[in-house]
Amino acid sequence: MKTSKLFLVAVIAVLTLACFHVGGARGFSIGGICNPLLSARGPWINGHSTFYDDHGRGGACGYGPLGSQLFANRFAAGSPRVYLGGLACGMCLEVRCVGSRACRRSSVRLTVTDLCPPGYPNTQWCGGGKLHLDISKNAFPIIADPRAGHVPIQFRSVPCAPYRILRLNLRGHMWWLEVTALAIPGSGRILRMEVAGRGGRWRSMKRSFGAAWSTTGASLRLPISVRISILGKFCKLIARDCIKGQIYNGKQLSCRYSVGY
Numbered sequence: 001m002k003t004s005k006l007f008l009v010a011v012i013a014v015l016t017l018a019c020f021h022v023g024g025a026r027g028f029s030i031g032g033i034c035n036p037l038l039s040a041r042g043p044w045i046n047g048h049s050t051f052y053d054d055h056g057r058g059g060a061c062g063y064g065p066l067g068s069q070l071f072a073n074r075f076a077a078g079s080p081r082v083y084l085g086g087l088a089c090g091m092c093l094e095v096r097c098v099g100s101r102a103c104r105r106s107s108v109r110l111t112v113t114d115l116c117p118p119g120y121p122n123t124q125w126c127g128g129g130k131l132h133l134d135i136s137k138n139a140f141p142i143i144a145d146p147r148a149g150h151v152p153i154q155f156r157s158v159p160c161a162p163y164r165i166l167r168l169n170l171r172g173h174m175w176w177l178e179v180t181a182l183a184i185p186g187s188g189r190i191l192r193m194e195v196a197g198r199g200g201r202w203r204s205m206k207r208s209f210g211a212a213w214s215t216t217g218a219s220l221r222l223p224i225s226v227r228i229s230i231l232g233k234f235c236k237l238i239a240r241d242c243i244k245g246q247i248y249n250g251k252q253l254s255c256r257y258s259v260g261y
Contacts, residue, residue: 034186034235034259041094042157047131049095049153051140052077059114061089061210062180066169066252067113070182073138077114079126082133088112089211090181090188092160095133095143095153102148108139109158111188115210125150160188166239168226170251177247178214179205181228184237192229197221198241226255236260 058067097103118127163183197220205213223241242255
């Protein structure tokens with residue numbers, strides 16, 4: 001009986017991995033288990049799009065100048081129903097125009113970096129629980145004639161670039177640390193972030209806003225390691241001894257990572 005149960009569990013696990021792998025991006029790799037789970041494209045979702053310019057500010061996700069460096073002019077602000085309180089920060093999307101004479105045949109890949117506020121003057125588009133993307137003014141012409149101003153679209157999640165280096169923006173001091181991470185492979189989203197000082201245990205951080213996570217309390221001994229969960233308890237990106245020096249506002253780091261489960 002025990003053998004049969006183990007066999008059934010194994011079969012379910014294999015089928016689950018196979019289902020997630022359908023539509024996966026060729027060449028994308030982040031580990032034997034994580035790759036099929038994170039390389040799948042999501043279903044097409046109907047919505048609407050307008051365009052704007054964030055003038056290099058980096059958006060509500062808190063990416064700042066690092067966002068402009070990494071994502072250039074391929075970014076999007078999601079309505080609250082898309083932004084989900086910052087959970088969508090870093091998510092990579094494919095967007096196409098549908099059902100309008102203004103549509104062009106091309107699709108464009110974008111990264112969610114900002115929130116489209118639901119209040120005035122955006123109420124018409126981003127209020128009322130609408131599925132809306134306000135995309136960069138340079139990306140909009142790829143999918144539609146900008147003279148239209150707004151168009152119906154379809155969008156879906158797609159794998160981000162297979163980044164090998166994490167980009168971090170730090171704020172804080174010895175009693176408080178805030179970390180904003182970019183260049184997340186797979187879905188691009190961060191579900192959980194933890195830090196550990198030298199010789200210490202992993203300490204959970206809380207989402208401050210957007211893509212920024214923070215921790216307060218006992219000081220962390222340098223160097224500090226960072227662990228990012230991108231699929232529940234599985235698929236963790238571990239940057240060991242990443243933060244080695246003084247922590248101060250606006251410090252930027254690039255750290256290599258390994259994949260753990």
